[in-house]
Structure formats: C-alpha cells, structure tokens
Amino acid sequence: MTSHVHERPLSDLTKNQKLVFDALSSADGPLSAYTILDQLRDEGFRAPLQVYRALDKLQELGLVHRLESLNSFIACAHPHCASHGMIGFAICENCGQVEEFSDAEIETRLGTWMRERAFKPRKTTVELRGLCATCSTH
Amino acid sequence: MTSHVHERPLSDLTKNQKLVFDALSSADGPLSAYTILDQLRDEGFRAPLQVYRALDKLQELGLVHRLESLNSFIACAHPHCASHGMIGFAICENCGQVEEFSDAEIETRLGTWMRERAFKPRKTTVELRGLCATCSTH
DNA sequence: GGGTCGATTGTAATCATATAACGTTTCTTG
DNA sequence: CAAGAAACGTTATATGATTACAATCGACCC
Ligand SMILES: [Zn+2]
Ligand SMILES: [Zn+2]
Ligand SMILES: [Zn+2]
Ligand SMILES: [Zn+2]
Numbered sequence: 001m002t003s004h005v006h007e008r009p010l011s012d013l014t015k016n017q018k019l020v021f022d023a024l025s026s027a028d029g030p031l032s033a034y035t036i037l038d039q040l041r042d043e044g045f046r047a048p049l050q051v052y053r054a055l056d057k058l059q060e061l062g063l064v065h066r067l068e069s070l071n072s073f074i075a076c077a078h079p080h081c082a083s084h085g086m087i088g089f090a091i092c093e094n095c096g097q098v099e100e101f102s103d104a105e106i107e108t109r110l111g112t113w114m115r116e117r118a119f120k121p122r123k124t125t126v127e128l129r130g131l132c133a134t135c136s137t138h
Numbered sequence: 139m140t141s142h143v144h145e146r147p148l149s150d151l152t153k154n155q156k157l158v159f160d161a162l163s164s165a166d167g168p169l170s171a172y173t174i175l176d177q178l179r180d181e182g183f184r185a186p187l188q189v190y191r192a193l194d195k196l197q198e199l200g201l202v203h204r205l206e207s208l209n210s211f212i213a214c215a216h217p218h219c220a221s222h223g224m225i226g227f228a229i230c231e232n233c234g235q236v237e238e239f240s241d242a243e244i245e246t247r248l249g250t251w252m253r254e255r256a257f258k259p260r261k262t263t264v265e266l267r268g269l270c271a272t273c274s275t276h
Numbered sequence: 277g278g279g280t281c282g283a284t285t286g287t288a289a290t291c292a293t294a295t296a297a298c299g300t301t302t303c304t305t306g
Numbered sequence: 307c308a309a310g311a312a313a314c315g316t317t318a319t320a321t322g323a324t325t326a327c328a329a330t331c332g333a334c335c336c
Binding site for chain 2: 283284285286287288293
Binding site for chain 4: 170171172186187190209
C-alpha cells in the first residue's frame, strides 16, 4: 500500500541505503557524496552513483537532508522531518557544526507568500551560514 | 578612500565585471558560470576563472546573487540588496522564472533565532523551489 | 618620471560534484 | 513460476569550482 506516506522503518532500508545512512548518522557533521564513497570503499562501494542513489532514497524518506550551500548531506536530527514544510540549518563555517531547526512562524509566513502568488512549493531551503557561538568568541 | 562601503557606481566596474553583469542583466533567468563563459567567448573570455572572479566581486557589491540550489547566478532585482540581511528566491522548476523577495518578519524571526544562540550570520539563504502560478495550472 | 603596492587579469592544470547510459540482479506480487 | 518494479554495478561523461603562477594595470607617493 503506497497511497500515502508510511514511516518506513530503518530495517526496511536496503544494504546500500543503510550503509550510507549509518555513515551520515555517525558523522559529526555533513558529508559530501564523495566523502561517503571513500568511507564505504571497504564495504564494496565503487562508484558515485551507489551513493547518490542511496541518498536520493534517504532524502525521499526524510531521513537525510541535503545542504544546498555545501553540496553535502546530513542525517536528520529529528524523528519525522518529512512532515515539516520548512527546515532550517545553521552552519558554522569555522567548525562545520550544523544545527537543524524549524520555526512555525517562518513556515506560516512563507506559506502565505506562496499562497498569495499561487506558487506551489516542492522544496524549501533555509540555510544560515556564519559562526556558531563557540567559534564567534574565539 | 575606502574606510567604509561606498555605493560603487556601475561605471566603476572593470571591463570583465561589466561584461558579466550585463550578461546576467539581459538574461531572463539565472545563468551558470559556464553559460556566462560561453556567452562571452566573443568578448575574449577563455577560462572559468574570468567569470568566477567577476561574479565574486559583483556579489560583494550586492549586484548579483548566487542561487545555491541551482549553482547559478542572477542579477539583483532591487537597487541596493546589500542592505538586506535576508533575501528570498522563489524558483520555478518548470519555466526557470525566479522571483526575488524579502520579508521583514522572517528576517526578524531569523535574527531572533540567531541572537538567542549567539550565531553570527555571514550569509542567509532562502530558496523556494516549486511551480510558479503559470506553470502550476498547466 | 620612477617606484611601489594592491587589485585585476590571463592561462593551464586540476579538483569536486553529479548524471547518462546500459545491462544485471533482486524483490514483490499474482 | 512469470512479470514488473526497484535496486544495483560499472563505465564514461557532464558540470561546477579552485589552485598556482606569471603578467598587467591603476592609484598613490616621492
Ligand atoms: Zn530533519
Ligand atoms: Zn563553530
Ligand atoms: Zn537583490
Ligand atoms: Zn513557471
């Protein structure tokens, strides 16, 4: 049954998808597709497409997010992000730390803007780049 | 005198900067760096760096914006965008149209979020991808 | 004019990110 | 089992961005 979006359990992930997801989950920051590829060479990964295909699926499931301004990927910090319309990221350009957040007010505001213009959203990107609290005081 | 940021008039742009800016201004949508390069071959452009260097400067001056989710660039639709902290783009994935906007409320909200966490912003990216009014009804 | 310094330019080589194309394998369902 | 859908493996290629180095230009001062 696929008439609506299920919460597919992690155990339903394929081998490659699980490997990529685990790599992202255990990382302490975002990873590029090619970094993931390198980390999974020992597991049999040979080509970028193996990573990109897994990433596509994981993003579809809401388990992974793409950071557009970094061309890299990060495991979702929340349980069920697929339900959110807007997800934001604060990215520290010094230490690489990424904080994921959402804000109902911003979501509403963007929703209003789009509705007024009959713009039908598919994906919303909000990325703040700068220095985190720790890095901005050093 | 360079003790503070001047509004450098367009006439102060160098030859390459002006060429790149004109290419973006006369385009009806965002252009990639390599598309710009191709368009400027007749003007003597030979290498990507000639484009990227001009783009860097133009972005610094607030005359051009980078669309992170498209890896491409667009001339600013407003006179003095450098003064805005937050600029948003609504990008139609069907026709390529891009609408630039700003929203004081969202800006405030993001500002609050960052201040509370002592996050020092350098660049804020807000990009809505989807279908414009025209394309979503066809 | 000559000297100096910073910004800009030209060019080649290289790195980094992402997809196309094609065939095979595995999973699911009837 | 048959048949379609999804995932996979592999090669080649497309697209986007930077490093490195030498040459040139422009503003400024002596
Ligand atoms: Zn998330
Ligand atoms: Zn930091
Ligand atoms: Zn602008
Ligand atoms: Zn459209």
